[in-house]
Amino acid sequence: MSISIGVPKETVSGETRVAVVPKVAAKLARLGADLQIQQGAGEASRIPDQDFGDNVTITSREADVFGADVVLAVNPPAPSKIAKMRSGAVLISFVQAHNNPKVVEAMQKAGVTCFAMELIPRITRAQSMDALSSQAAAAGYKCALIAAESLPRFLPMLTTAAGTIRPAKVLVIGAGVAGLQAIATANRLGAKVFAYDVRTDTKEQVESLGAEFLIAQGVTAEGEGGYARELTDDEKQKQQDMLADNMTDADAVITTASVPGKPAPKIISKAMVDGMKAGSVLVDLGASGGGNCELTEPDKTVTYGSVSIIGPSNVPALLAEHASEMYAQNLANLLSLMLTEAEDQSAAQRGTKMHDLAIDWDDAVIDGAVLTRDGEPASDAARNALSGEQ
Numbered sequence: 001m002s003i004s005i006g007v008p009k010e011t012v013s014g015e016t017r018v019a020v021v022p023k024v025a026a027k028l029a030r031l032g033a034d035l036q037i038q039q040g041a042g043e044a045s046r047i048p049d050q051d052f053g054d055n056v057t058i059t060s061r062e063a064d065v066f067g068a069d070v071v072l073a074v075n076p077p078a079p080s081k082i083a084k085m086r087s088g089a090v091l092i093s094f095v096q097a098h099n100n101p102k103v104v105e106a107m108q109k110a111g112v113t114c115f116a117m118e119l120i121p122r123i124t125r126a127q128s129m130d131a132l133s134s135q136a137a138a139a140g141y142k143c144a145l146i147a148a149e150s151l152p153r154f155l156p157m158l159t160t161a162a163g164t165i166r167p168a169k170v171l172v173i174g175a176g177v178a179g180l181q182a183i184a185t186a187n188r189l190g191a192k193v194f195a196y197d198v199r200t201d202t203k204e205q206v207e208s209l210g211a212e213f214l215i216a217q218g219v220t221a222e223g224e225g226g227y228a229r230e231l232t233d234d235e236k237q238k239q240q241d242m243l244a245d246n247m248t249d250a251d252a253v254i255t256t257a258s259v260p261g262k263p264a265p266k267i268i269s270k271a272m273v274d275g276m277k278a279g280s281v282l283v284d285l286g287a288s289g290g291g292n293c294e295l296t297e298p299d300k301t302v303t304y305g306s307v308s309i310i311g312p313s314n315v316p317a318l319l320a321e322h323a324s325e326m327y328a329q330n331l332a333n334l335l336s337l338m339l340t341e342a343e344d345q346s347a348a349q350r351g352t353k354m355h356d357l358a359i360d361w362d363d364a365v366i367d368g369a370v371l372t373r374d375g376e377p378a379s380d381a382a383r384n385a386l387s388g389e390q
């Protein structure tokens, strides 16, 4: 017996990623898995069906994909598709249960076991499965390019016969995984980079990337598990005063601030944008969570005076090939935790080692990532989604 794995074509608007790329499909096939990939699943990442190779089945039938033992996806499938899954089958995808209670209800009804990628604990052993980090790295890189592309200016210093161009000043707010990648990218493009985070222990990381760390006196907000906590009103004011001063001569501001489980902290007010230079841009990576800037509108470029405020809501999708590749590796690494070698003489003779699902419920990564088990809520995220609590 081999396990079957279904990979659907993503249907969320603007999504271009796919949960399995050819390299990972080959790896799973070597483990003896029977892959059922929906026709056109890789199209938006520019992976034609034939690139998945001969060891997978490309199918147009949703029943083949959602009828598999394990379904691997980027976004949670719609409730009508989850209804096609078998009781006890496994779904692994991002879920964001608080935003998708209907999806959790569908899992409950269908008896599905779901592992939510955003719940994977951020412990050293799970780093290779940490999709929040891999996708944040893609987003951070890309948003520095969006800023560069949108500016009517060079980023690097140029000394030419036509005169000297001074390097652009880029201010990055939030120095987590995405922010650090934005800093590194803007720095490589030759900008003068400044960065700020409420967690002052990010100072060393910021400086090691060649940027200058800004400090808001009296504001340090290290919360639980290495994340930030929400600021008090007094702290917010101190932070805004410091940032407003630094924004007046910034060419680009990139905001990546976030507090786990909360809407994006509102850091940039209209008045602060009023103080920005003509022709400057603000790229708000917090757009999907409500925005770090008061003026941000998701998936729109707002022109306010002569400042452009850009709010892309799914930045990893703008880097589909590599974001998919990293995500697919994260999924495969998590899935391999759940597999055990099966006794299969004929497969061994063919040089393949078959694998069965064998989930160790005591494993800290499994225990952290499980959302529902055989349909029953197995985490606070699922219980809160079902009870309507945030």
Ligand SMILES: NC(=O)c1ccc[n+]([C@@H]2O[C@H](COP(=O)([O-])OP(=O)(O)OC[C@H]3O[C@@H](n4cnc5c(N)ncnc54)[C@H](O)[C@@H]3O)[C@@H](O)[C@H]2O)c1
Pocket (backbone or CB within 6 Å): 121, 122, 123, 124, 126, 127, 130, 132, 133, 136, 173, 174, 175, 176, 177, 178, 179, 196, 197, 198, 199, 202, 225, 226, 227, 228, 229, 231, 256, 257, 258, 259, 260, 265, 267
């Ligand atoms: N496997 C691991 O051990 C692992 C993996 C990834 C991340 N981490 C850790 O998790 C932490 C953050 O990760 P993340 O990038 O997912 O964070 P995140 O996306 O939750 O937040 C992004 C950044 O915004 C900052 N922020 C929040 N409120 C702010 C405000 N008002 N003003 C300015 N900045 C603000 C946060 O401090 C954080 O650095 C870091 O400590 C990181 O080292 C650990």
